[in-house]
Amino acid sequence: MGAFFINYVTEHWAQMSSQQAAYLLSVAMLSFMFGRFFSTWLMGRVNAQRLLLIYALINVALCAVVVLGFEGVSVVALVATFFFMSIMFPTLFAMGVKNLGPHTKRGSSFMIMAIVGGALLPYVMGLVADHSSTAVAYLLPMGCFVIVAAYARAALKKSDCCTPQKQ
Incomplete structure (x- = not known):
């Protein structure tokens, strides 16, 4: 996501x-850091699977706004994705x-080996950006x-079905 940030912002x-745009990228990275701290605190009050689901759905919506290119x-919206992405890897x-x-x-x-996807995705995003646009690459x-x-x-469904109900 960050690899195309500056191109996207200038476009x-x-x-x-x-x-x-580079300054704005540092703001996005700070947003990631604050998201990690705040969300770790929040996980003490909200189920981790539920928070991950909420954050992922928010990022789907934010990416839709990014793709639309307003x-x-x-x-x-792109800066905000960094906040909501902050807890994803450690939680997963x-x-x-x-x-x-x-x-x-x-x-x-x-x-840990699956992290290689983070190295391959920017290459594929680059191909998509070259053939259409940077915005479309965020799909x-x-x-x-x-x-x-x-x-x-x-x-979440698995944990809900296996958790004894309180009476």
């Missing part, structure tokens, strides 16, 4: 220079290795957020 905010507004990792028992080391190894992270939402929803 969708009139009179925005690359230098100003002047200025889409840039703000914790959910993925939970209850693996003796397979925890192997499972965590596979999850790829949007699809990833849909997958995260589906995983969180499935995990």
Whole structure:
């Protein structure tokens, strides 16, 4: 997402220079940091699967705004995605290795290796951006957020069905 940030900002905010867009990227990264701290605090009060689902759905909506390419507004939506993306990897990792028992080391190894997707996605986004536009390339992270939402929803359903009901 960050690899195309400066290109996107200069294309969708009139009179925005690359230098100003780089400053805005640092604001987005600060948003990521604040999101991590705030959301970690929030997880003490909200179920992690539920929070992950909510954040993923919010990012799907924000990416839709980014793809639509509204002047200025889409840039703000792109900055906001960083806040809501902040808890995704640690939460997915914790959910993925939970209850693996003796397979925890192997499972965590596979999850760490899956990070290579973060190295491949910018290449594919670049191909899409070259053949259409930077805005359209953000359909790829949007699809990833849909997958995260589906995983969180499935995990939430599983935990709800297996949790004893209070009387």
